[in-house]
Amino acid sequence: MDTRQRIENLRKRIGVIGGGIAGASAAYHLLKADNSLDIILVEAEDQLGYHTTGRSAALLLENDGTQSTRSIVKASVDFLLNPPEGLTENVFVIPRDVMHIATVEQSASVDRLLEENSSGRIPTKEISKSEAKKRFPALREEGLDRVVVDEGAGDIDVHCLHQAYLNYFRKNGGKIKTSTRIDSATKSGNSWSLETKTEEISVDVIVNAAGAWGDQVASRAGVEPIGLQPKRRTAFTVNSNEPDLQEWGMIADIDLRFYCKPDGKQLLCSLAEENPSEPCDAKHDEADVALAIERINAATTLDIRSVQTAWTGLRTFAPDRSMVIGSDSDDHSFFWCVGQGGTGIMTSPGVGRLLADLLTEGKPSEHFEKTGLKHKDVSPDRFRKK
Template sequence: MSQDFDIAIIGAGIAGASTAWALLEAAPQLRVLLIEMEERPGYHTTGRSAAIFIESYGGPAVVPLSRASRAFFGEAPAGFPPLLHHRPSLIIESPEDAGGLERVAAEYDEGGVAYDWLDAAALAASPAGQMLKPEWRNRALIEPDCHDIDVAALHQGFLRGVNGAKPTLITNAQVTALDRIAGMWRIITRAGVFTAPLLVNAAGAWADGLATLAGAAPKGLMPLRRTMAVLRIDPVPPADLPTVMSSDGSFYFKPDGERLWLSPHDEILDVPHDVRPDEMDLAVVIDRFEQASTVAVKRLESSWAGLRSFAPDRLPVYGFDGAVDGLFWCAGQGGFGIQTAPAAGRLCAALLLGGTAPVDPAPYATGRLGISNRPYRKFLMYFQ
C-alpha cells in the first residue's frame, strides 16, 4: 500500500469521516487517508451519541449548519439507508425556572426555528404530560421537525465513500510525531509513517494535543463529559414519546424501545481519555427524573459517557490554521456534530479545495480564536 496521500485526516469519527466523504464527492481522484488511533472508528464521541436532529440545538449560530444538513438526512445520497425517525422535541418548564420557556423561545426566534406553544391542557393530554407530575406540566414548547438519527448508518455511509471512491482507513494508528518537511507532512503513527501535503485535524477531544504536535497553538478546546443512563421504567415509555428536555437544562429523556434514555444534560470538564460515567452523576439524574415523573424506575440497565469538545465560544472550528502551513482544523463540534455532519463535511471540503461552501464559513473560522485565517494557497493551486 502506498504511504503517500493528497490529504491525511486524523480522526475517523463523524467529523473526519464526513470530511473525507465530502472531499471524494467533490474530487474523486483524491487520495484521502483516514487515521484512527482506536481499533475501530467512532469509538469515542461518535459511538456514544444520543443521535437526535434538533434544528435549534447549539443555538442560532449553529442553526445554519443544521439547516444545510436537513436535505441530506431527508433524502440521503446513494449508499445510505434511511437515516431519520420522526420524534418531536418538547421543552417543559421546570418549577424552579420561571420564564425559562421565554428564554428558549427567544433563541428559537433568533434562529428562525419553527415551534409551537402547548398550554397546560394540551401538555397534560400528551404522551409526555401523562408521565409528568402536575407541577411540571404547566406549559411547554414543541419543536415538531425533530428526529432520531441512525448514527451508525450515517457514519458507516461516510466511511464507504461515494461513487466508488473511498478513503483509506488505518486503525490502531495513534499519531506519535508530526514533521513538516519541504511542503509535506510526515505523519508518524504506531501503524507506520505516512505523508501528505495537507493535514486535517479532526481528532475531537484530542485536537488541541494533536495541534501541539504539529507546532500549532491550541484553540482552548474543552472536553466536557456527558452521561447517559438507560432505564427500565413502569409503565414502559410510549413509542410516540418525544424527546423531553427541562428548560433549566437539568435533564432530558427519550424512549428506546421498552427502555428510557435519561441524561443529566451535564457538561463536566474532563481530559481526553476513554471516559466512563460517574456513579454520582447517575444517581443525581435518576433522582431528578423521579421528582418530575409519575413513572416508577425499576432499574438502571446500563450507562455510558462521552466527551463533547467545545471552543471557548461554543462554535466549531473549521479552516486553515493560519500560522502552520498545511494544517486544517475540523474540531469543536460539541454535541451537534452528528446532525451538522453533512454540511460541515461539505464546508470543510470547500475550504480545502477552493469550492463553494454550503454556509458562510466566517463564524467558524480559526481566526476568531486569535490566529489569522490565511488559506494554504499552494495546496489550492495543486488541484487547479
C-alpha cells in the same frame, strides 16, 4: 487561501486524523468533491466511532447552539432527511418532538427559549400541559407550569449515518487505518510525516478531526492550539414496559438539568451535565446517574429504579462554543475540523461539506448561502492574534 494553494491541495495526499463522525463526513465529502483525491483516514482505536460518536443521544434539534451552529444544522437537514441517492437504503432520521418542560420558577427560561427560537425553520412553540402529557404520558402535571415543543426534531440513526459515509469512502478508493495513533506530525518541505508507533505516513494536507484530542494533535504538529475544552456528559438507558413508547416525544428540563427520550424499547436518559475533562476514554460516575434519576423521577411517574447501561462521552467546545473549521493561518496545509460540542452528529453533513469546500475551493460553496453562515464565525482565524 489563494488559487495556487487551492490547486496544490487538489493534487495532494490528505490525511484525516480521527474516525468519528467528523472525520468520516470530512472524508466522504472530500471524495464527493473530487474522487481523484488520495485520502487516508487514520483512527487511534481499533473501532471507528468508539469515542464521542458512539456515545451520543442521536438527536436532530435545529433550534440549538450558537448562530453558526444553527446555520450548519440548516446546511445539514436536507442531507439527513433526504440522503443522496444510493448512499443508504435506510432512513437517517425518525421524527420525534422535543418538549422543554418548566416549573413556575423557570418561566423566564420559557420566554427566553421562545424568543431565541422564533426564527427557526420550525419555531419552538408553547403547548398546554395536557397536550404535553399526550406526547409524554408519564409526565407529572403537579409542579409543571409551562411546556414548549420543537416539532422539527428527530432521532438520528448514528451508526447508519457513520457507516454510510465510511462505506462510500471505502468504495471510492479512500483508505482507512484503525489502531493507528498519530503521535506527532513533522512538516518537511511541502509535506507532513505523520508518525505512529510503527510507521510514518506521508501526506501533504492534514485534516484534524480528532475530537477531544484536537488541540493535542495540533500541538504535536507544531500548530498553536485553539483552547478546546472537552466536557463530560453522561447518559444511560432504562427498561420500559410501555407498549407505545416509540410514539412518545422527548422531555428535557428547560434549563437542561436532565432529559429523557425513547430509544427502541428503552428510555435514554441524561443528567445533561457539562463537566470539564482532559481528553480520555471517559467513564461514567454513579453519582451523575443517581442525580439524573432523582430529577427524572420527580418530573415523571416513570419510577426508575435500575439502569441497563450507562456511559459518558466528551463533548468538545471551542472557547466561544462555535465550531472550528478551516485551514490554520500559520500553515494552510493544516485543516481544523473540531469543536462540534453537543451537535456533531446533526451537523456532520454540513461540517464535512464545509471542510471539503474550503479545502478544494478555498471558500464555502453556494450550498451555504441560504443558511446565513459566515465562515469567519467558525474559522480558526478568530483565535489567532490579528
